[in-house]
Amino acid sequence: MLRKFILASLISVLLVACNPQNPYQERQQQQQFYVFGTLVAVTLWDVPKQTADQAFTDIMHSLQALHKKWHAWDKSSQVVALNQAIAQGQAYTIEDESLLDLLTQAQTLAAKSDYLFEPAIGKLIALWGFHQDEPHLSEPPALEAIEKLLAEKPSIADLTIEGNVVTSSNPAVQLDFGAYAKGYAVDMMVEKLKKLDIENAIVNAGGNLKVLGKAGERPWMIGVRHPFPTEEKSVLAAVAVEGELSVVTSGDYERYFEFDGKHYSHVIDPRTGQPTTQIRSVTVVDESATFADAAATALMVAGIENWYAMAKKMGVRYVLIVDQAGTVHLNPAMIDLAQFQKRDLPKSVISEPLI
Ligand code: ADP
Ligand code: MG
Numbered sequence: 064m065l066r067k068f069i070l071a072s073l074i075s076v077l078l079v080a081c082n083p084q085n086p087y088q089e090r091q092q093q094q095q096f097y098v099f100g101t102l103v104a105v106t107l108w109d110v111p112k113q114t115a116d117q118a119f120t121d122i123m124h125s126l127q128a129l130h131k132k133w134h135a136w137d138k139s140s141q142v143v144a145l146n147q148a149i150a151q152g153q154a155y156t157i158e159d160e161s162l163l164d165l166l167t168q169a170q171t172l173a174a175k176s177d178y179l180f181e182p183a184i185g186k187l188i189a190l191w192g193f194h195q196d197e198p199h200l201s202e203p204p205a206l207e208a209i210e211k212l213l214a215e216k217p218s219i220a221d222l223t224i225e226g227n228v229v230t231s232s233n234p235a236v237q238l239d240f241g242a243y244a245k246g247y248a249v250d251m252m253v254e255k256l257k258k259l260d261i262e263n264a265i266v267n268a269g270g271n272l273k274v275l276g277k278a279g280e281r282p283w284m285i286g287v288r289h290p291f292p293t294e295e296k297s298v299l300a301a302v303a304v305e306g307e308l309s310v311v312t313s314g315d316y317e318r319y320f321e322f323d324g325k326h327y328s329h330v331i332d333p334r335t336g337q338p339t340t341q342i343r344s345v346t347v348v349d350e351s352a353t354f355a356d357a358a359a360t361a362l363m364v365a366g367i368e369n370w371y372a373m374a375k376k377m378g379v380r381y382v383l384i385v386d387q388a389g390t391v392h393l394n395p396a397m398i399d400l401a402q403f404q405k406r407d408l409p410k411s412v413i414s415e416p417l418i
Contacts (some may be wrong), residue, residue: 090279094119098126099245100196101269105252108263108278118259122252122266129248132162135185135239136194142238146185149222149231149238157227165240165247166224168353172243173219175377176361181333183217185237191338193318193329194239202322209336242330245271246311246356253307253352269317273309273352285310287401290343290385299385299409300401302348309352313359314344330363341366341386348381348400367392371414380417385409 092115093106105122107115134140141162148155157163169182185194190208192200215235223230240247245268252266253273263276265283274283282305286298302310315328319338328338345362347355358379365373367386374382374394383401384392391411393401398413 094123096123096126098123099130099248099268101245103269104265104267106265106267107256107261108276110261110263114259114261118256118261118264121255121259125252125255126248126268129161129244129251132159133165133240133244135241136189142240145229146237149229149236150234152231152234154228154230157229161251163224163227165244166222166229166238168247169238169240169243169357170219170222170224172354172357176357176373177376178218178220178333179364179373180242180357180361181218182238182240182242183219183221183236184212184331184333185239186212186215186217186235187331187333187336188239188241188329189237191327191329191331192320193241200320200322200327203327213336242313242360243353243356245269246309246352246354249273249309249352270312270314271309271352271356272311273307274304275307277305284402287312287346287383288314288344290314290316290389296407298404299391300383300403302346302383302400303402304348304400307350308348309350309355310346310348311352311355311359312344312346313356313363315339315342315363316344330360332364339363339366342370343385343387343389345370346383347379348397349379371417375417378418382417 091106091108092110093104095102095104103126105119107118131139132141135142141159145155173180173182188194190204190212217233217235221231221233221236249266249268249271253275256264256275265272265274282303284301284303287300287302289296289299304310318329320327330339332339342363345359347359349355358377361377362370362373370384381397381400382394383397389409391409392414393411394414394417
């Protein structure tokens with residue numbers, strides 16, 4: 064199916080490219096840049112070249128600026144300044160509207176997830192070595208160090224936001240928006256495209272993406288990465304989406320380290336202080352990429368026994384999970400969106416409906 068789709072889009076691009084009357088030159092235009100600590104790809108369909116160039120430049124610059132502001136450990140970041148104020152028991156005035164909204168929404172989403180999505184565990188994430196561009200630990204941190212941070216019980220619920228002034232009742236809170244800033248940024252970038260009257264597009268920030276409209280007459284087909292990719296098999300399923308929908312994947316293979324044959328992922332269970340172990344990847348489809356990103360991380364923490372209850376509680380409507388054995392867990396509504404290669408169907412478990 065995917066191959067057919069790629070062929071069809073290539074053909075349509077060729078047809079249009081051969082037509083000298085066409086003001087769009089090529090129907091599909093794409094630009095990729097490395098920003099936000101990840102590869103960002105913007106794909107536009109049926110957009111005049113000048114508008115497309117403006118969109119690419121706008122998005123690249125905006126993402127660079129957001130990354131600087133929201134970074135969890137870069138010295139010039141506003142989040143780092145906010146974290147310093149919290150550690151010193153001082154109030155902090157947030158001048159930037161997007162950061163204030165990022166924080167406010169994070170508080171709501173964390174509560175919805177029973178604090179499995181918990182952006183206040185920055186100290187734990189740093190302890191595990193994930194506050195570096197490349198994870199650098201060669202072995203897990205000492206259990207006592209983990210216990211000590213757990214005993215401080217940092218939670219985003221400890222923050223009080225009045226107007227644009229933030230205070231914390233707990234100096235151990237250290238914010239890290241890594242689990243949902245990419246989703247939030249993708250939502251923001253799609254709003255930018257809409258302001259430029261762009262109706263058909265994809266903004267993809269390292270597997271956290273949102274589509275607008277369609278790819279010509281067809282829905283956009285989004286590949287979900289195979290959990291154990293090989294050269295022949297890099298895509299597990301294609302998800303057909305159109306209109307305004309996000310497809311967000313959290314995986315344990317993005318940032319991790321290995322010790323003694325064990326895989327340590329960058330998603331930490333705030334209850335135990337340990338990296339998650341059961342789930343290889345979670346894909347959530349939702350209108351909001353912000354929600355989908357926070358939910359995907361929460362489901363990763365919830366694990367195989369509890370993902371369904373957590374998805375139901377959070378209001379997730381479409382989910383596809385791959386566990387460590389490669390078994391796929393999905394809800395019935397997701398079956399209508401996802402297309403698997405027929406000759407290579409994975410073992411799958413279908414849950415009760417979510418809504
Ligand atoms: P990806 O970056 O692959 O999309 P996630 O969205 O799952 O992955 O985000 C993982 C990042 O979120 C980690 O690198 C860390 O910064 C942060 N994080 C880890 N565990 C949690 C958690 N339980 N709640 C909130 N943030 C977390
Ligand atoms: Mg996430």
